[in-house]
Amino acid sequence: MVDVFPVAALKDNYIWFIRNGDIVVVVDPSDAVPVDQTLAAQGLKLTAILVTHHHWDHVNGIESLVERYRVPVYGPKLETIPQCRHGVIDGDTIAFPDLDLAFKVLGVPGHTSGAVAYFGAESLFSGDTLFTAGCGRLFEGTAEQMYTSLTKLMSLPPQTRLYCGHEYTRANLAFARAVEPDNTAIAARIRETAARRAHGLPTVPSTLDLERQTNPFVRCSAPEVKRAAERQARRPLCSDTEIFAALRQWKDIY
Ligand code: ZN
Ligand code: FE
Numbered sequence: 001m002v003d004v005f006p007v008a009a010l011k012d013n014y015i016w017f018i019r020n021g022d023i024v025v026v027v028d029p030s031d032a033v034p035v036d037q038t039l040a041a042q043g044l045k046l047t048a049i050l051v052t053h054h055h056w057d058h059v060n061g062i063e064s065l066v067e068r069y070r071v072p073v074y075g076p077k078l079e080t081i082p083q084c085r086h087g088v089i090d091g092d093t094i095a096f097p098d099l100d101l102a103f104k105v106l107g108v109p110g111h112t113s114g115a116v117a118y119f120g121a122e123s124l125f126s127g128d129t130l131f132t133a134g135c136g137r138l139f140e141g142t143a144e145q146m147y148t149s150l151t152k153l154m155s156l157p158p159q160t161r162l163y164c165g166h167e168y169t170r171a172n173l174a175f176a177r178a179v180e181p182d183n184t185a186i187a188a189r190i191r192e193t194a195a196r197r198a199h200g201l202p203t204v205p206s207t208l209d210l211e212r213q214t215n216p217f218v219r220c221s222a223p224e225v226k227r228a229a230e231r232q233a234r235r236p237l238c239s240d241t242e243i244f245a246a247l248r249q250w251k252d253i254y
Helices: 032-042 062-069 143-154 169-179 184-198 208-214 223-233 240-253
Strands: 002-009 013-020 023-027 045-050 073-076 086-088 093-096 101-107 116-120 123-127 161-164
Touching: 002 032, 002 161, 013 032, 013 161, 032 045, 032 062, 045 062, 045 093, 101 143, 143 208, 143 240, 169 184, 169 223, 169 240, 184 208, 223 240
Parallel strands: 023 045, 045 073, 073 086, 123 161
Antiparallel strands: 002 013, 013 023, 093 101, 101 116, 116 123
């Protein structure tokens, strides 16, 4: 049985541990120290490192982990990642027989130009592309690339669990409510998120189904979202991509 759990790192990053028995793969190890501590405390054996994109807060622990555990690093072929000798691109499959698990690689440019996401065991590791109730900033890609990437992720089965790279849900939902003040699913999610955070619990994972109901960035075809984006942009917006671009600009200054 594959089981996934987070280890909090840095200010608001999550390092995801994907475990079967005592074998584990980690995703985006931003810091080696909490990874070491968790492996030791739970008697787990690290077998590989997966990386979604090259940003410091996702790769900073790799060198020290590789030095210590000699494990392979998988990451976007189109980016420079420390110790990464297994470059992956859209359409690749990575198998981990000792975890009885395989991941499909999805190329998701937008936040960075070579970013990838990993899908396996009904779980999506989206890095900083699709967030709970939000999406990553456009650091290297265009709005069109990012919207295409988000659409690709949202085409996965609705029950897919979404594991993203940061705990940003509360702030993202405040923006979602500004876009759609009358969306009752957003209001319910805000209440649930506040309750979980009050107990110090993570609000990740969510599901793609919940994102479809509450995440404005994947709701560009909803008439309310279009109207709000047009009001903010002060002009008519003629495609979902234009609506997405207006929302992303709005969020950048929100
Ligand atoms: Zn990033
Ligand atoms: Fe990040």
